[in-house]
Amino acid sequence: MPAPSERTTFALSPSGRLGGELSRRLFLGGAGGAALAGLLAACAGEGGTSGTVQAPVAATPTAPKRGGTLRAGSPPPPTAVDPLTMYDGSAIAIVQLVADYLIWLDRDFKLVPRLAEKWAAEEGGKKWAFTLRQGVTFSDGTPLDAETVKASFDRLLDPDGKSAALSAFDTVLAKGGVSVRDATTVVFTLERAFSDFPYLVSAGNYNTLILKKDYKGGFTEKPIGTGPFLLESYDPSAGATFTRNPKYWEPGRPYLDGVEIKFYADDQADLLALQSGEIDVQILSRASLTGPLKGLADITVDQVAGTGLTAFTLRVDKPPFDDGQVRQAIAYALDRPGVNATVYDGVGALGNDHLLASLFPAAPKDIAQRAKDPAKVAALLGGRKLSFTLTYDPPSKDYALTIQNQLKQVGIEVVLDQRTSAEFYGGDQAKDTPWLFTDANLVGWAGRAVPSQFIIPMVKSGGVWNGSKYANPALDAAAKAYDAATGDAERKAQAEIIAKALNEDAPVIITVWSGTVRAYNGRRFTGIAAHPASYVDFTSVSQL
Structure with a gap:
């Protein structure tokens, strides 16, 4: 269904709770963007809307301070934290810290290479070939390869899997449309030409995380991914703790030693925790509540x-x-x-x-x-x-x-x-x-x-x-x-x-x-930003 919106209480619907006033809002696998000019060019190079993309990884902050634990507040996920079926902002945030996408969406919604280094349209946009980043391993040491990516999308495209991603692929990509060209190349054969296809296999379609070939559920019991953090503990009523993934593919990242997510029953409790210093950042901020806090004490409110x-x-x-x-x-x-x-x-x-x-x-x-x-x-x-x-x-x-x-x-x-x-x-x-x-x-x-x-x-x-x-x-x-x-x-x-x-x-x-807004303690941490879909990317966050 659509996708999350502002507070998080999503249900399979168009909404969700990931951004702006996202609350049970449609998240169908997309997210808004600020200054989307250049969006199409990002999909295929500077000359058009298709072709090959090989964008650089975001610049490293100046002299980041390593170490420390970032404490974040969020509503408890209303259902199981499962990458295939999740639709609420809290679950999405938890999984995004552990698993990764072929492509990330930046806060201006540019396509940023992650597990895929580049991609190119073929046959007038009816086929798309993605070249995978080499040397990436899952947190248990299993190498990433094209067969693994194919298996991830085969699961998502299976109507019996009830993935929230299916709606985004409707009339564009069907079960059986993913193949392997070689160990590092995955090919998507579409039902019709679709020049924006890379967005559908990016974080914009939030269920398209790449998981191991044998994934069958139980993510919080066996949380294996290629993302920046390892899920150490999960309590559906209290929160989750994460430690730095030493096998993360991007050298030197993340800067933090860990992340701790605490669950709060309502927006007010979450906000009071931020004001009191109990947490450092909100996963899902509500503009109407954080607006009066702009410029007060240690609180910074970023807006996009x-x-x-x-x-x-x-x-x-x-x-x-x-x-x-x-x-x-x-x-x-x-x-x-x-x-x-x-x-x-x-x-x-x-x-x-x-x-x-x-x-x-x-x-x-x-x-x-x-x-x-x-x-x-x-x-x-x-x-x-x-x-x-x-x-x-x-x-x-x-x-x-x-x-x-x-x-x-x-x-x-x-x-x-x-x-x-x-x-x-x-x-x-x-x-x-x-x-x-x-x-x-x-x-x-x-x-x-x-x-x-x-x-x-x-x-x-x-x-x-x-x-x-x-x-x-x-x-x-x-x-x-x-x-x-x-x-x-x-x-x-x-x-x-x-x-x-x-x-x-x-x-x-x-x-x-x-x-969308995100409130955080601007005197303790840098590198935190609002995201149009309320996504979290803590790889560049460091202590001040």
């Missing part, structure tokens, strides 16, 4: 723009939302700057009811920003009284209350229907789960590095997470052409078709693209 969102979804196949004028009336009734200030502490960027965030290089620039317009609302409704029920789970409560209040000001009645997260994302995903089948709902999606990770599941006809039941053949065709395009001009042309269709039809109202 992102592409996370809360989708205000309207069922276009059922009254009253089968009427496009009704959907537009709701869109014009909302005060977007007010939503940003109230729900996101002003950290976000205004949305315009389409899925091409301004951070995406292909985002259209000529669609007027939709703003609150009570007169237009009245004209669109033509004297009709409008009342509907809005369904959501606890992480979206503040947003739901804000929408209810704003729509009340223009005479639209909203009845709030809060469900538990388990209920909201539960049920039969094909016919009755509330987040996909109620008339109007709020679903948090963690940011994605490329727009296709939103478009394919959310608004394409028959999309796996198409809660609006929207279907538009012109959009479908443009989305397919966008994915296959290898030039920026063609991408922008198709992106404009997609954006204009969504802005006009308004099956999903997007008021704000959320940013």
